[in-house]
Amino acid sequence: MHKNVVDMQDGHRNQNIRMVDVEKRFGDHSAVRNLNLEIADCELLVFLGPSGSGKSTALNLLAGLEIATAGDIYFGGERVTEMPTERRNISMVFQSNTLYPHKNVRANILFALQIAKVPTDVQQQRMRDITRLLGIERYLDRRIDQLSGGERQRVAIAKALVKRPKLFLLDEPFAALDALLRRELRGELVRIHRELETTMVFVTHDQEEALGIADRIAVMNKGELVQLGPALEIYSRPANTWVASFVGPHSINLLDVQVEGQDGAGLVRTVAGRLAVERTVFDPLRQELRSARAIVGVRPEFTSLSSTPSADALAAVVYSRQIFGSTALYQLKADPLDLRALVPVHQRFDIGQRVYARPLWDQCVWFDSDSKNLILASANDDADTDRKAARL
Amino acid sequence: MRTTSRRSVLVYSGALLLLVWTLAPIYWMVNMSLSTPVEIAAGRLFPLHPTFCNFLRIFSDTVSCTTADGSQFPVVGQAGAIRQGLINSVILSVTVTILTMLVSVPAAYAIGRLAFRHKMKILTTIVLSRSLPPVAVLIPFSAMYADLGLGGTLLGLIIIYLTLTVPLAVWILSGFFASLPANIEKLARTDGCTRLQALYRVLLGAAMPGVAAVAVIAFLTSWNEFTYALVLTPGTDAQPFPPTLAALFSHVSYPNTNAAAALLALIPVMMLAYLFQRRIRSLNLIGPI
Numbered sequence: 001m002h003k004n005v006v007d008m009q010d011g012h013r014n015q016n017i018r019m020v021d022v023e024k025r026f027g028d029h030s031a032v033r034n035l036n037l038e039i040a041d042c043e044l045l046v047f048l049g050p051s052g053s054g055k056s057t058a059l060n061l062l063a064g065l066e067i068a069t070a071g072d073i074y075f076g077g078e079r080v081t082e083m084p085t086e087r088r089n090i091s092m093v094f095q096s097n098t099l100y101p102h103k104n105v106r107a108n109i110l111f112a113l114q115i116a117k118v119p120t121d122v123q124q125q126r127m128r129d130i131t132r133l134l135g136i137e138r139y140l141d142r143r144i145d146q147l148s149g150g151e152r153q154r155v156a157i158a159k160a161l162v163k164r165p166k167l168f169l170l171d172e173p174f175a176a177l178d179a180l181l182r183r184e185l186r187g188e189l190v191r192i193h194r195e196l197e198t199t200m201v202f203v204t205h206d207q208e209e210a211l212g213i214a215d216r217i218a219v220m221n222k223g224e225l226v227q228l229g230p231a232l233e234i235y236s237r238p239a240n241t242w243v244a245s246f247v248g249p250h251s252i253n254l255l256d257v258q259v260e261g262q263d264g265a266g267l268v269r270t271v272a273g274r275l276a277v278e279r280t281v282f283d284p285l286r287q288e289l290r291s292a293r294a295i296v297g298v299r300p301e302f303t304s305l306s307s308t309p310s311a312d313a314l315a316a317v318v319y320s321r322q323i324f325g326s327t328a329l330y331q332l333k334a335d336p337l338d339l340r341a342l343v344p345v346h347q348r349f350d351i352g353q354r355v356y357a358r359p360l361w362d363q364c365v366w367f368d369s370d371s372k373n374l375i376l377a378s379a380n381d382d383a384d385t386d387r388k389a390a391r392l
Numbered sequence: 393m394r395t396t397s398r399r400s401v402l403v404y405s406g407a408l409l410l411l412v413w414t415l416a417p418i419y420w421m422v423n424m425s426l427s428t429p430v431e432i433a434a435g436r437l438f439p440l441h442p443t444f445c446n447f448l449r450i451f452s453d454t455v456s457c458t459t460a461d462g463s464q465f466p467v468v469g470q471a472g473a474i475r476q477g478l479i480n481s482v483i484l485s486v487t488v489t490i491l492t493m494l495v496s497v498p499a500a501y502a503i504g505r506l507a508f509r510h511k512m513k514i515l516t517t518i519v520l521s522r523s524l525p526p527v528a529v530l531i532p533f534s535a536m537y538a539d540l541g542l543g544g545t546l547l548g549l550i551i552i553y554l555t556l557t558v559p560l561a562v563w564i565l566s567g568f569f570a571s572l573p574a575n576i577e578k579l580a581r582t583d584g585c586t587r588l589q590a591l592y593r594v595l596l597g598a599a600m601p602g603v604a605a606v607a608v609i610a611f612l613t614s615w616n617e618f619t620y621a622l623v624l625t626p627g628t629d630a631q632p633f634p635p636t637l638a639a640l641f642s643h644v645s646y647p648n649t650n651a652a653a654a655l656l657a658l659i660p661v662m663m664l665a666y667l668f669q670r671r672i673r674s675l676n677l678i679g680p681i
Binding site: 163 | 572573574575576578579581582583584585586587589594597598600601
């Protein structure tokens with residue numbers, strides 16, 4: 001009570017959402033452990049992780065559909081750990097096909113407002129606003145089974161937003177839709193987020209989706225929060241090799257290397273041969289390293305290919321090729337290593353051809369070979385990343 | 393285009409044939425019930441002088457009836473039994489329907505929506521119990537009922553009819569509940585419903601087409617049941633309409649009057665089918681979407 005008064009006098013109430021030491025166990029299995037997280041007011045946070053990582057459990061804990069075994073959850077200053085779902089003023093969108101099948105679109109959208117006993121004229125006004133925002137005015141009198149998958153999810157989002165929730169939760173809402181529709185609705189969601197200024201928490205296993213929409217990403221694995229940060233940071237500074245492999249459009253090349261300094265020149269040795277390393281990268285690396293061994297992560301999009309040998313490239317043979325339009329992904333054999341390189345499509349190499357794969361050292365990430373944790377990320381500013389990406 | 397229209401011609405003629413096939417006996421019953429014995433003997437397809445005498449003599453033991461063509465309709469003397477039979481059947485069917493829904497909706501909800509051990513075994517047992525032919529359990533039932541004093545009572549019939557309706561209702565409804573969207577209760581909670589509201593406002597609402605259809609099935613099962621009623625209630629005040637009808641057939645030699653009585657059994661069935669046709673159609677025994 002006292003706290004509320006203080007907040008109100010302050011004029012600017014803290015609306016942040018906090019999860020403190022949250023744990024959720026199902027029997028012996030611990031679905032979420034040690035979860036500490038603060039979600040800023042109006043932020044779009046994405047829980048990203050494979051199935052069984054605890055990301056959906058984390059969302060259900062925020063919704064009150066599951067109650068934490070230990071730890072606390074706060075909405076603003078209020079502790080809501082055990083508060084039942086219906087009193088939390090949240091909305092949730094589930095995987096496709098979660099609407100009331102016996103109600104038409106209009107009745108689906110109005111239901112939450114009717115439960116909350118909002119005056120009828122306010123209900124109508126809000127429904128007009130939200131259906132216009134989502135472009136579903138035409139469907140109001142349709143039955144749910146007369147809508148396509150994409151239209152259903154638009155209705156589900158409208159239904160969730162019409163009650164103006166404090167927190168908007170989305171549990172893999174686009175997973176069942178086809179790729180094009182998924183991208184379209186993602187774009188729509190980002191626009192709605194800007195327009196409505198609502199706090200959103202989005203759960204997905206799709207790293208492309210996470211990178212595409214998130215303000216910040218919380219990467220989950222085996223019930224633990226592995227990394228929390230701005231979307232691009234997850235991509236360019238992955239906390240460990242697992243995150244590096246999980247996030248990114250193409251699977252990253254992870255090479256075990258022996259770091260060998262020679263006078264005036266950096267050198268790493270892989271099982272497939274030696275590679276010269278630029279001094280600007282090598283010197284800081286030497287300072288961070290505690291042993292001579294390391295793992296270097298080279299993304300395919302930061303690997304260039306050439307038909308002429310050089311000291312900073314590994315000899316390999318083209319194993320396979322996929323063309324994506326403006327780029328082509330090459331799978332390479334540099335015995336005993338398998339490598340991947342994404343290069344502009346006009347640089348043609350044939351299957352079986354001998355090529356030389358060169359890491360762009362200033363875009364590589366280095367990990368400790370024992371702990372697998374990040375030691376050094378060479379690309380430190382976004383502008384640099386953009387420049388490299390533009391080069392492709 | 394041409395193939396489409398040719399196909400629809402085929403489909404519609406097939407449907408017409410089926411319709412005639414189904415409705416012809418019913419039409420014949422209506423025709424007979426409105427005709428005099430003379431007209432029927434002449435093989436007329438429709439009555440020249442339609443008369444309600446056939447219905448009147450079923451319900452009245454005092455008024456005799458003469459038609460325009462001079463046919464005499466003496467009283468039948470079964471009016472009391474027929475009235476009682478109809479009343480018994482209505483009481484039975486309504487009670488059985490209500491009790492069936494009270495038992496099977498919660499049971500079907502549990503089987504269709506909740507996870508618990510041995511769920512499939514329980515469902516299979518319930519469904520299998522329905523596969524026994526009534527004749528097989530008739531003798532144990534009559535023996536038990538003789539001891540319990542339930543023979544010749546409506547309560548006795550209600551209990552037996554529930555063993556017919558509940559398994560079927562649980563089976564159909566549990567499939568219906570299972571086919572509703574997986575997170576629909578959770579959606580209701582996030583919409584502001586309490587646990588209980590989520591159940592009765594949302595889940596039950598969504599299951600309504602199935603519930604209505606199953607209620608109709610329960611009603612018709614009790615309304616049409618013949619075997620148990622014939623063995624357990626003849627000659628008592630608890631005799632429902634089907635055995636009464638059978639008795640009438642053997643006592644009265646006027647086919648027109650028998651047709652009128654049989655038509656009475658059909659009227660509530662047709663009313664139900666008309667009232668619930670939309671709900672029943674939307675069931676499809678598969679699910680809502």
